[in-house]
Amino acid sequence: MSELVDKYADIRPYNDDEVAASVARLIDDNAFVDVLAKYNLPRFLSTFSIVSRALVRRQLRKKWGAISTVEEVQQEVSRYLAMLVKRTTSEVTFSGLDKLDPKQAYLFISNHRDIVLDPALVNWGLFSYKMKTVRIAIGDNLLQIPYITELMRLNKSFIVKRSIKAPKEMFRALSHLSAYIYDSLIGGNSIWIAQKEGRAKDGFDQTDPALLKMLQLQGRKQKKEFSEYIRELKIVPVSISYQYEPCAIAKAKELYHKLHHGKYTKSAGEDIASIVEGFSAAKGHVHLAFGQPVEDGCDSPEQLAKTIDEQIIDSFFLHPGNYIAGGCKQAVIDKKDAAEFEQRMALVPEELKSLVLAMYAKPFERKAELNSSESYK
Template sequence: MSECVDKYADIRPYNDDEVADSVARLIADNAFVDVIAKYNLPRFLSYFPFITRPLVRQQLRKKWGNTQSVEQVQQEVASYLNKLITRTTSEVTFSGLDKLDPKQAYLFISNHRDIVLDPALVNWGLFKHNMPTVRIAIGDNLLQIPYITELMRLNKSFIVKRSAKAPKEMLKALSQLSAYIYDSLSEGHSIWIAQKEGRAKDGFDQTDPALLKMLQLQGRKQKKEFADYVRELKIVPVSISYQYEPCAIAKAKELYHKQHHGQYVKQQGEDIASIVEGFSTAKGHVHLAFGEPIESGCESPEELAKTIDQQIVDSFFLHPGNYIAGGCKQAVIDKKDAEAFNARLAKVPEELKPLVLAMYAKPFHRKAELSTSESD
């Protein structure tokens, strides 16, 4: 009898029986061990890897040596996230989670401001509300370093093959992805995916209909109408709002470069630097608004994109910086909040200030436009 073929082996997260081997590979990886040493040991020791590596490996074996399951990894990640939230935010708040069914699998589609923090904070909200954590969609552009691949797949991440370029290869990759998302939801595993490829570097949160066409590939295979299939997916829009935009200066630099030179080519390791910066810098108050499962307004990918955008824009939590950058005089802004925002702005290079201000202003203006169109 032939063994069952694992058709998602190259993109799916690790299963329980693969966790111990993955952890062993991480502990054996010099590049990973050196990164741990860099952020946890005195700087001068980094010049002596023959000292630091055995020390770090000993600690990692002590801490992770008995990790055997995905659930244990999730508990470890939750512990780390708790420390990170305490250290780098004033608070993280949630709305809408109480209206969701803890026994139902959902397809969470969110705006995208930070590479790893966005899905991590979605998971934190679910974890705090005693709901299962999500499987996370990540682009293969992030997986150029072996230890990053290990960490991501240990942490319930599945791979979106962005590097596929030939039409046949792209269709095959997208069909596999669509089927994987559908099968995960059918088996009771919630999914997180960003509303478009890449972060919204200009503050403009907009769903790409191409993403929704990818989701429909599996529905088309099943000969289901688009609207019926969408209702089956239980799509829940999520609006993530940071008081202080993660990697604001780096995003503005990229936009500035594109404006003046036509394109921007990322340096090797730039995404990893963005992940580290997103984790380590102060974010102030972060709010995640979980919307309602979409039942209507989903007759076509374009209509569904508008429906998702409407929920994301409508529930976006405006912080003092959004009001200040948007030029709103009516908002009551605490003096300390205004001073903190202006102090941050003062550190932005002069040529980048308009771009950073626009980043904060965009959600305010879009919210105002939405309320105007609703009242017409």
């Protein structure tokens, strides 16, 4: 193992020589096996753990027993993702990928609506265009369960240490992360990272300048100007839009609780439930718009954040629900689409309807604002 890889051993994804051992740990993990049994076996079988675990482990050894490289993991993930796309979407479309250089490593910064699906679908697009898949930034708040850590690090995820609170330790961790991202890009590995911590639960996609300041830490070490260093990173904004907002009711409940009680504390297993719902719920049409590498408008973190937001808002694909919630009366809304959206809204508890509608309306409103505002021209 090289000195460079050792330097990032605490946060990096697994290497080929670590894959077989990680797969073996997953197969031996009762909690992981029980989750698979719950969602894949008949209910009467999944309640008998001795039987269900034996059945699931036999299938896992049959399917995964020979996997020994990251590339083989990616191939397996692509098969699962193909099934998921077929089962839970009407279609997944892409724009802008044909304008990117398949030999170039990029730093993809995207809006964030679903914990796992956002980067998974970015990878799906890259995979479809014969481009290398990304290394994925994931917060350590999602890695409280051993099998989640194994799955994420097997699937090219690296760890963002959000749980650190002491200022000096936080600075060291952020500098370490900044160096890892830079070295990954220089080494020909693209990166995906969300534009801010956490999902945009209210539909308001906005880049946090603090993220961009973190990226610049390695540039400061190299004594480079902010704009010069940012151009080196080849930042590509990505706008992801779902016809049906992932986990809309759960997001609205969190917003409602904060609005009426001042704060919201997640219950144990809530993130896992969101991941499962994101995978299993119907999503309708999903579109991913890949922008162009940022060359201008990057003289400061705040200006760069505005530039990224401009691309994400402008390229956001508006679905019928966005037009309806935004109050658009144009003839762009098919009657069937309008009826489906109305049926979906009928399932939302009355006290949450305004919040869910606002999630759908926000991208329409911001795009209209962008198109009319002189400040974005």
